[in-house]
Amino acid sequence: MSATLTPHRRWTTSDFDFHLPAELIAQHPAAERSAARLLDGRSWPPADRIFRDLPSLLQPGDLLVFNDTQVIKARLYGEKPTGGRLELLVERVLADGEVVAHMKVSKKPAPGTVLRMAPQPDGQPAFTATLLGRWPEADGPLFRLRFSDDPYALMQRHGHVPLPPYIQHGDTPEDEQRYQTVFARHPGAVAAPTAALHFDEAVLAALQARGVQRASVTLHVGAGTFQPVKGEDITQHRMHREWYRIPAETLAALQRTRSAGGRIVAVGTTTVRTLESWARSGATEGDTDIFITPGFDFRVVDLLITNFHLPRSTLMMLVSAFAGYEHIMALYRHAIEQRYRFFSYGDAMLLQRAA
Numbered sequence: 001m002s003a004t005l006t007p008h009r010r011w012t013t014s015d016f017d018f019h020l021p022a023e024l025i026a027q028h029p030a031a032e033r034s035a036a037r038l039l040d041g042r043s044w045p046p047a048d049r050i051f052r053d054l055p056s057l058l059q060p061g062d063l064l065v066f067n068d069t070q071v072i073k074a075r076l077y078g079e080k081p082t083g084g085r086l087e088l089l090v091e092r093v094l095a096d097g098e099v100v101a102h103m104k105v106s107k108k109p110a111p112g113t114v115l116r117m118a119p120q121p122d123g124q125p126a127f128t129a130t131l132l133g134r135w136p137e138a139d140g141p142l143f144r145l146r147f148s149d150d151p152y153a154l155m156q157r158h159g160h161v162p163l164p165p166y167i168q169h170g171d172t173p174e175d176e177q178r179y180q181t182v183f184a185r186h187p188g189a190v191a192a193p194t195a196a197l198h199f200d201e202a203v204l205a206a207l208q209a210r211g212v213q214r215a216s217v218t219l220h221v222g223a224g225t226f227q228p229v230k231g232e233d234i235t236q237h238r239m240h241r242e243w244y245r246i247p248a249e250t251l252a253a254l255q256r257t258r259s260a261g262g263r264i265v266a267v268g269t270t271t272v273r274t275l276e277s278w279a280r281s282g283a284t285e286g287d288t289d290i291f292i293t294p295g296f297d298f299r300v301v302d303l304l305i306t307n308f309h310l311p312r313s314t315l316m317m318l319v320s321a322f323a324g325y326e327h328i329m330a331l332y333r334h335a336i337e338q339r340y341r342f343f344s345y346g347d348a349m350l351l352q353r354a355a
Contacts, residue, residue, distance in 0.1 A: 011234050011293060012232045012233065013232050014232060015325070016311065016317055016320065017311045017312050018329070018333075020311060020336065020342060021336070024341060024342050024346075025166050025343055025346075026342060026346040027167055027168060027169065028174070029174075030347075032200070033178075033197060033200040034052040034199070034203045035050065035052070036050070036051045036198050036348060037051065037348070038054060038198075038347065038349065039334070039335055039338075039340060039349035039350070040057060040350050041323065041349045041351050041352075042057075042303075042352040046334055046349075051347075051348055054203060054207070054305070054350070055207045058263075059211075059212075060210060061212075061213070061260055061263075062257070062262050062264075063214070063215055063253055063254065063263070063265065064207065064212055064213065064215070064265045065214075065215050065216070065217060065254075065265065065275065066181070066196055066271065067216070067217055067218065067221075067270045067274070068181070068218055069185075069186055069188055069189040069219060070185060070186055070187040071162070071184065071189045071190065071192050072090065072152065072156075072162075073159030073160055074162045075087065075088070075160040075171075076089075076118065076154075078116055078119065080105070080115060081116070085105070086115065087105070088102070088104075088115075088117075088143075089101055089102040089104075089162060089190060090155065090159075090190065091190060092222070092243065093188070094144075097146070097147075098145065099144070099146075099151050100135045100145075101143050102141075103143050110131070112130070113131045114128050114129070115128060115129040115131065116128060117129050117147075117158070118154075126154070126157070126158050127147060128147070129145045129146070130145060131145055132145060152187055161175045162190045162191065163175060165226060167344070178345075179197070179344070180192060180197075181197055182201065183196075183199070186220075188218075190220075190221065191223065193271070194268065195267050195268035195269075195305045195348055197344075197345075212265075213257065215250040215254070217244065218244060218245045218246075219244040219271070219288075220243050221242065221270055222240050222241070224240025224241075225315070228312060229314060229317075234293060237291065238289075240289065241287045242270075242288060242289075243285075244273075244278075244285070244286070244288055246275075246285070247284075254300070263302040264303070265301075265303040265304070265305065266300075267305050268304075268305065268307075269309075269315050269318050269319070272301050272322070273288060273290050274288070276298060276300055276301065277290045278300075279299040292318040292321050292322075293317045293320075293321055294325055295321065296321040298322065302353055303350065303351065303352055305349075305351075306319060306351065307342075307344065307349075308332070308340060308342040308343065308346055309343075316328075323354055335349070
C-alpha cells in the first residue's frame, strides 16, 4: 500500500534531511511523563506548551486513538557453540511459538545450530535457541528460531529493553518502566509507540473530564521503524511489515465520532499507519507495509500527536504528508532553535491535517 506522490515534485530522501545537534537527542525521559514539552504546530506561528496542556487543546467529542501494544524485552545475548558472541533482537513471535529475529554475530551460523542463550555464572545457558532458517523467504533478512521454552516467558526473564540505537546507555529499571505506555496491553512491540509515552493518569483523567473519548488499536512496532531510507529515490524504498488489529469497539467509536462531527486524533504515527491501512484495505487485522509520503490521501485521521523524528526517515515523510512539507520543516527549525528534545524520550508536537 504505497502513497501516490504529488505529480509536480519528485521527492528525494534528502528533502527530508535536517541538521540536528547531538545534544538534543534525549537520552532519558522527562522527570514526569506529562512534563515533556508540546509544540502546538496546528498553525503558524506555533505555540510552545507543556504536554499536560493537551486536554485544553482538544474538543469535547474528539476521539483519541492509542496504540496499546506492549514492548517486550526483545534483546537477548548468547553465544554460538564455538563460543562466538551474538545478539538477537526478536522482531515477532509467530503463531506456532517460533520467533523471528535480527541477529548480530561475526559469522552467521548454519541452520540447525543450537545457540546458547543468556549464559549464567556457571557457564551454562539459561535456554537454547535452534536456528531453523531465514524469514520471510529462504534468503530473507531475518532469522527464524525455536526457543527451548515459551518465548514471552524467556524474554521477560532474560531479555533486555530494546532501546533505540541512538540511546547510548544500557537498559535500566527506569527504562523498563518509562519505555512503556501506561496503557500497554498486548505484548509484541520491539519499539515503543513513543508519542503515547507522555500520557499519565492525570492527563487521561483531564481528557475524560473534558469529554474527549478514547479508543485503542494494536500495531506491534518493529525494529524496521529505525531503518534509514538508503537510496535517494523514495519510490524504491521497501517498507518493513508490521502486524496490526482494530477491535470492533474501536470501529464503532470511529463511526460514532464521525456521525457526531467529532475529530479523530491519532496518538503516534503507528496509529496513523493502522487506521489508514484499514481505510484502504478494509482489513481489521493483518500485516501492513503502508508507506505514507507527500501526496497521500488521508481518509481517517484529523489530528496527530507525535514525537520528533529522525532525519531522512519514513516518519519524516509521513508527518510531511500529513501537515505539509514546508510547514513541517519550519516546525523542525523552530524546535531546534527552541532546544526541544528529540526522538523516543524527547518532546511531542500536535499537528493538524493539511487542507
